[in-house]
Amino acid sequence: MKIATYNVNGINGRLPVLLRWLEMEEPDIVCLQELKAPDDKFPENEVQAAGYQAIWHGQSRWNGVAILSREGEMHETRRSLPGDPIDDQSRYIEAAVNGILICGLYLPNGNPRPGPKFDFKLKWFERLESHLLSLFDLDAPVICLGDFNVMPVDLDVYAPDRWREDALFAPEVRAAFARLLKQGWTDALRHLHPDEAIYTFWKYWRGAFERNAGLRIDHALLNDKALARLSAAGVDTTPRGWEKTSDHAPMWIELDGKPRKRETINDRAGNARKRRAS
Template sequence: MLIATFNVNGITSRLPALLQWLEEKQPDVACLQELKAPQEKFPELAIRDAGYHPIWLGQKSWNGVAILTRGEAAQEVRRGLPGDDADEQSRYLEAAYQGVLIACLYLPNGNPAPGPKFDYKLAWFERLIAHAAELMATGAPVVLAGDFNVMPTELDVYKPERWLTDALFRPETRAAFHKLVAQGWTDSLRTMHPDQRIYTFWDYFRNAYGRDAGLRIDHLLLSPALAPALTAAGVDRDVRGREKPSDHAPTWIELDLARAAKPRAKRKAAAS
């Protein structure tokens, strides 16, 4: 199974680039972020014509996430991250596809930091950590895929000394990511490329892509049931260099589901 995550930075303006990549790569699952389109403006027909079944959560001008599946439709499980009923930002979707639970997320940017936006980022992160712990406890095969807006280590950022005060690299942000991973999640890309300086995002300014001055902020985390199934991971870097691109490149993993661990049975409550 080929699963990808791609922050499209506006699905309306980037639709031709997205469709070209879908045709070339043909992922089984594509998790999209930053749709920047209200629910009714999502290009459903174009996506279906490309051979994909979409589930999406739109928002006017900002945010927005979608899960596209090839061959068969996924079953929506959750719409929105639990933990704050007042949060109206469209940043989280869950769906089941061929026995795998796919969570597509767009974690807040958080800049400027410190400030209210950074506080919201950290609060959202804590909600994610809490929900991820519940998913982990089920023993199910789960993928957390999306734009996490965090560079976990210095290896994940060009010239880290320039990012020390940025919300994506502040100690609090990195600590939250490591707290999440410490639950038992596998960082797919880093597992397959442990020492490689590999990026998923390049700013539009100062020829960042040409200089390879990038960041690794798009991640695919695997639950223990799926970790043995990981066979490959990479970034379609060339997509960032095309005409009118997103500032992100698609990031992907390949899974051999025959190697996945069988879900653990839930423990029964002890008899009183």
């Protein structure tokens, strides 16, 4: 099973790119971010024609999230994080799909820092920590995917010293991401590619994509039951080179149909915990 996350940077403006990528790669489940479209403007018919059912939490301007699936019926379980009844930003959606709980998110950018936007980002992160803690030990695979707007370590930034003061690389934000790993969640891409500089975002200007001057801000976090089925993870950079495309590339994982042998599970989980403790 292939599960992906893709910040489309405007679903209607980038719809030809999204549909082309869906046809080419045929992911089974996709979390989308930054729809920039209210609920009634989501292109449901086009997505269904591509073979996917969808649930979405739309909003104009910079927000909006969705989950697409061709894995059977989806059962929506949540469409906003608990903890702030006045938060009206469409940034979280959650559904059970074929025995897997999928959590799709678009974490706030937080710039400029310091300021109210950065404060909101930290509070939103606290709410995410609390909610994910309640999900980690479920008796099912749980995967949290999306645009986290966080570069966890220096390896995730093409020029770390240029980003030290940015809200995506601030010590408080990196510490918040690290706390998720301390809960037990595994960063799927870094788990399988511990020493590789792999990026998911490149600015539009100054030839950033051509120079591979990127950032890794799109992530997939897995609980132990999902980790037991993890077989591959990567970033599909091809659509980032297309015309009128998003500044993000799809990040994906693949799960086996059943858990790996116990020895492999224990080795992988033990190695992940060692890295979290270091």
